[in-house]
Amino acid sequence: MIDIKMKHLNIILVLLFLLTSCSKEENGDNGDPNQPLVFSSLTAEKNTIAPGETTKITASATGYMIVYKWSASAGDILGSGKSVVYAASPCHAGSNKVTCTVTDGNNDSQSREVFIVVQ
Numbered sequence: 001m002i003d004i005k006m007k008h009l010n011i012i013l014v015l016l017f018l019l020t021s022c023s024k025e026e027n028g029d030n031g032d033p034n035q036p037l038v039f040s041s042l043t044a045e046k047n048t049i050a051p052g053e054t055t056k057i058t059a060s061a062t063g064y065m066i067v068y069k070w071s072a073s074a075g076d077i078l079g080s081g082k083s084v085v086y087a088a089s090p091c092h093a094g095s096n097k098v099t100c101t102v103t104d105g106n107n108d109s110q111s112r113e114v115f116i117v118v119q
Contacts, residue, residue: 032064033064033065033105033106034064035062035063035064036063036108037061037062037063037064037066037102037103037104037106037108037109037110038061038062038063039059039060039061039102039110039111039112040060040061040062041059041060041112042057042058042059042060042100042112042113042114043057043058043060043114044056044057044086044098044114044116045057046116047114047115047116047117048116048117048118048119049088049116049117049118050088050118050119051088051089051090051091051092051093051118052087052088052090053087053088054078054085054086054087054088055085055086055116056083056084056085056086057070057083057084057085057086057098057100057114058082058083059082059083059100059102059112060082061082061102061110063102063104063105063108064104064105064106065104065105066102066103066104066105067102067103067104068080068081068082068100068101068102069100069101069102069103070084070098070099070100070101071098071099071101072086072096072097072098072099073096073097073098074088074089074091074092074096074118075087075088075089075092075096075116075118076089077098086098086116088116088118089118092118093118093119094117094118094119095115095116095117095118096115096116096117096118097113097114097115098113098114098115098116099111099112099113100112100113
């Protein structure tokens, strides 16, 4: 019974996140095209989660007209911009790679990866 309540709570939290994150893509400074692209960090709130759970992942970057692109080797990326939620697939236990690629208005890009262990 507790598992069912936790699953419902996770579904509600994911839906709330989706509803609040459906906004315009977050961009960096739009003023100076000579500002260099610097992708300083990519962090997850939790590096180990259970199947069906979620964790917030945040990229920290500066530059001119930044756009964030996210992908995962397994599971789902929910949201967009500099912070997203990774939702672990129940069928993919193990180390799952989440990649964020940051591209600026000069078409320079940098990528970073974080690994989320699903167990």
